[in-house]
Amino acid sequence: MTEYLSLFLFLGAVIVLLMGYSVAFSLAGTGLLFAGIGTLTGDFDSVFLEAIPNRLFGIMNNEVLIAVPLFVFMGVMLEKSKIAEGLLDTMSILFGSLNGGLGISVTIVGMLLAASTGIVGATVVTMGLLSLPTMLRRGYDPQVACGVICASGTLGQIIPPSIVLVLLGDVISSAYQQSQIDLGMFSPETVTVGDLFLGALIPGLLLVVAYSLYIVGKAIVSPSSVPAIPKEERDAVDNLWLKVLSALVPPLMLIGLVLGSILGGFATPTEAAAVGAIGAVILALFKRNFNMKTLTAVMRSTTQVSSMVFIILVGASIFSLVFRGFGGDDMVRDFLTDLPGGVWGALAVVMLVMFFLxxxxxxxxxxxxxxxxxxxxxxxxxxxxxxxxxxxxxxxxTSFLTPPFGFALFYLRGVAPESISTGQIYRGVIPFICIQLCMLGLLAAWPALATWLPHFVYG
Known part of the structure; x- marks a missing residue:
């Protein structure tokens, strides 16, 4: 009966979410409600409820998670101070003589912005506002333009440094330690955020290369869909290389400093994130885009995103603790271990469920x-x-790109002009979804794409 209650708990949370309630409060409220019911019926051990305060204090005392608001501040500052806008304008002129050059520029700038922000919605919205009108004005096929922007915006999931990998690294580290306990083993080794940063580096860069190659192929097959920037517009720019260096080098140095300090072992993710936040302020000062209005907007956005992350973390922690109290983890373990195909069958089911979630x-x-x-x-x-x-x-x-419910599609739909149809956005991302699936298949076939670099650097 107890295990069935864990199933009802999960279904209850889904129903509440579909009713439109906030995710954090849906998870926490459902968990506490079922915990109360289970305590009254004797199916739930109150010891798990007593553990909730310790779990919450553990979240607040987690030094790794302090990196989240700092990384968010860094990305939002680069966006609000118009550093990303200047970078896009300069890169588009640099590659403008090529068919598809503007698309490649959007991909590169999207990669840099995604790496610094790490929030899919923020990157897609920013790139949509900055680049979509420009691409349409210069004759780009709306489908291609929308596909490039959505795909580039989701690179924040995989390109380090990003808060996605920071959060995932903390959870994977705890899961690894739990697995060692379950196996009756003790190992001083753990999984760090730096390990995930290194592991994501090669797959992330391969995706950027694959996106760019697709745009090049589009330029060869259908040059009219990705036209070059007119020569007179390119010639009107003075000191192009100086502008390229001044726009490209500072953010690259900042990201390199943050990532290099973590990977080199000189700083923890939190310390490196603090360096990144200060570095973003310094860049804004040099660009003369730093003022009280900008700082207020950055602080407000940082507070909103960070509050969202931590309140969801609190709600999810309560939910998962109650789920374990009902024996739900044992039920999931039995289900996965009994699947045909062994570990690969279990992995396929988990990946499919996460994809749909x-x-x-x-x-x-x-x-x-x-x-x-x-x-x-x-x-x-x-x-x-x-x-x-x-x-x-x-x-x-990949899930965030996939129609009809992919988050990136909704974010772009919200800022795209009415002349762009939802169907055009959906069709535009299909080639990039295929690229993503191929990359996922390559990573499944050759795990060394993710594991070689961490093992090479850290031994």
Whole structure:
């Protein structure tokens, strides 16, 4: 009976979410309601309720999670101070002589903005506002333009440094330690955020290259759909290379400093995020775009996003604790271990479930609700934690692109002009979804794409 209550708990949370209530309060409220019912019927041990305060204090005392608001501040500052806008204008002129050059520029700038922001919605909206009108004005096929923007915006899931990998790294680390306990083993080794950053680097860059190659192929097959910028417009720009260097080098140096300090072991993710936040302020000062209005807007956006992340984390922690109290983790373990195909069958089911959940839930909810339940089980079956983390991130990135419910599509629909139809946005992302699926298949076939670099650097 207890295990059935864990199933009803999950279904209850889904129903409440579909009714339109806030994710954080839906998870926490449903969990507490079922915990109360279970305590009255004797099916739930109150010891799990007593553990909730300790779990919440553990979240607030987690030094790794302090990196979240700092990384968000860094990305929003680069956006609000118009550094991203200047970078896009300059890069588009640099590649403007080529058919598809503007699309490649959008991909590169989207990669940099995604790396610094790490929030899919923020990146897609920003790129949509900055680049979509420009691409349409210069004769780009609306489908191609929408596809490039959506795909580039979701790179924040996989390109380090990003808060997605910070949050996922913390959860995967806890799952790895739990799997060691379940196996009756003790190992001082753990999985760090730096491991996931290194593991995501090669797959992320391969995706950027694949996106660019697709645009080049589009330029060869149908040059009219991705035209070059007129020569007179390019010639009107003075000191092009100086402008390119001044626009490209500072944000690259900032991201390189943040990422390099983590990967080199010179700083923790939190310390590196603090350096990134200060560096973004310094860049805004040099660009003369830093003032009290900008700072107020950045602080407000940072507070909103950070509050959303942490309140969801609190709600998800309560929900997962109650789910475990009902024996739900044992039920999931029995289900996955009994599937045909062994570990690969279990992995396929988990990835499929996460893919569909990505239509309705953001990565934060999936990371804090689903991953803590399934990751320890998969890790006890012998999967590499770094590879599993990158597979999950890439899978969710694909889900956020997929019609009809992909989040990136809705974000772009919200800022796209009325002349762009929803069908055009859906059709535009299909080639990029195919690229994503191919990358997911490559990563499944060759786990070394994610594991080689961390093992090479850290031994």
């Amino acid at each position: 990505g239509f309705f839930l953001d990565f934060i909810e999936i990371t804090f609700v689903v991953v803590p339940i399934v990751a320890p089980i998969l890790l006890t079956m012998g999967l590499d934690p770094i590879w599993l983390g990158i597979m999950i991130a890439l899978n969710l990135q």
